[in-house]
């Protein structure tokens with residue numbers, strides 16, 4: 001599952017704009033609550049705890065359910081994205097393996113937040129005008145991309161504050177991600193000069209956001225005077241809609257068209273959203289014409305974003321497109337090892353290898369697994385062994401399994417190839433219909449429990465031998481590294497299948 005995110009950097013990074021300025025204590029003062037706070041602090045680290053939890057959330061334990069109340073839907077999606085596994089580990093540490101957790105908007109916190117915001121707005125309106133888009137970094141001077149901005153004194157006078165974004169230095173390199181890593185590092189050395197736009201794509205939870213955040217951070221460190229904005233596509237869309245509603249589009253445009261570096265995560269969110277695409281296109285055109293740096297991430301290659309306008313797609317393709325592939329075994333092992341080291345979890349090599357073997361496609365889940373093992377170590381005081389890992393992670397592994405239905409496959413294949421459901425299930429044999437159909441049948445065999453006859457029946461009342469031969473045909477394409485046409489372009493079958501699987505797993 002891919003959590004949606006309204007993570008907008010400046011809202012959190014700029015302390016003046018923090019949404020939860022009001023100082024709130026824990027919901028109750030009982031020793032139980034205090035110990036939950038302590039466990040949570042162990043999980044998220046002192047800094048994370050102070051930045052995001054202390055005085056800002058309300059914790060409640062209801063049976064085996066840990067409820068974390070936050071001040072806004074905005075915070076909720078953010079916390080869900082960033083801390084879900086840690087909150088879950090805390091819940092387990094509190095009530096054992098049957099624990100569950102829930103993040104919810106706490107009305108009382110929300111009320112306190114909006115009154116804090118109101119008073120902020122009042123004081124802002126007394127001073128110079130600040131537009132209603134809160135996340136754009138403000139700076140005194142006009143933007144400049146010259147190297148004179150590499151100024152240590154300026155760096156000190158404008159230190160990076162607030163939420164700690166992921167850092168490129170903590171990004172663990174391997175075969176599957178090294179191209180994207182090198183591109184992000186090089187482009188952040190000289191924003192606007194090299195790969196522009198830089199477009200990073202890959203499956204769920206494999207480090208795209210980490211790289212984008214690292215990019216953001218590095219540019220901020222090297223060029224503190226630059227106006228750098230990081231946000232998700234969803235946040236961009238929300239701010240755009242709000243500006244439309246409030247008739248404040250000029251302010252919105254002024255904010256976005258004055259940035260030096262614009263980083264937008266999860267751009268696939270814009271698929272089928274014509275008005276957002278249109279606005280983004282104009283923003284890109286404007287920024288490009290002024291030599292500003294653009295960075296995007298997506299779950300797919302730009303050409304596979306079949307519901308994106310052609311103009312936008314060609315712009316995405318005009319710089320450098322890098323793919324992060326599923327992490328290879330060595331990388332998974334190293335990530336697990338470093339995670340355990342960071343959490344100070346004594347763990348055997350065998351247990352690490354077990355985790356790396358079991359959690360293969362998603363680094364987020366891999367990290368979640370190590371978090372669970374840390375909790376287990378905290379509870380038992382013992383070094384984590386392979387058999388302990390096997391036992392503890394059994395539930396997690398089960399939860400990580402996604403149930404994929406034939407309808408899901410049908411929908412994702414149709415939208416990726418731009419064919420209608422009626423065509424996919426029809427008797428038409430044109431290549432642009434029969435290939436997606438065969439792929440759909442192949443995926444149905446691979447990812448569902450459905451029998452050949454059931455699959456044949458679903459995809460247009462075909463018999464089981466049609467499905468068998470479709471499966472055989474797709475295997476042949478894979479073996480011979482054949483390509484398939486999507487969006488008027490040939491793609492390696494392997495890449496298409498991987499992209500479809502990723503979309504299915506994320507759906």
Ligand SMILES: Nc1ncnc2c1ncn2[C@@H]1O[C@H](COP(=O)(O)OP(=O)(O)OP(=O)(O)O)[C@@H](O)[C@H]1O
Pocket residue numbers: 002003166170171172173177202203204205206207208209210211266299335363364367
């Ligand atoms: N190579 C890596 N080195 C260190 N940590 C990594 C690496 N790849 C991923 N991670 C960690 O895995 C977690 C998930 O990564 P991230 O959020 O960047 O994934 P994503 O590709 O953006 O996922 P989504 O598509 O869901 O947005 C993060 O905690 C991130 O720091």
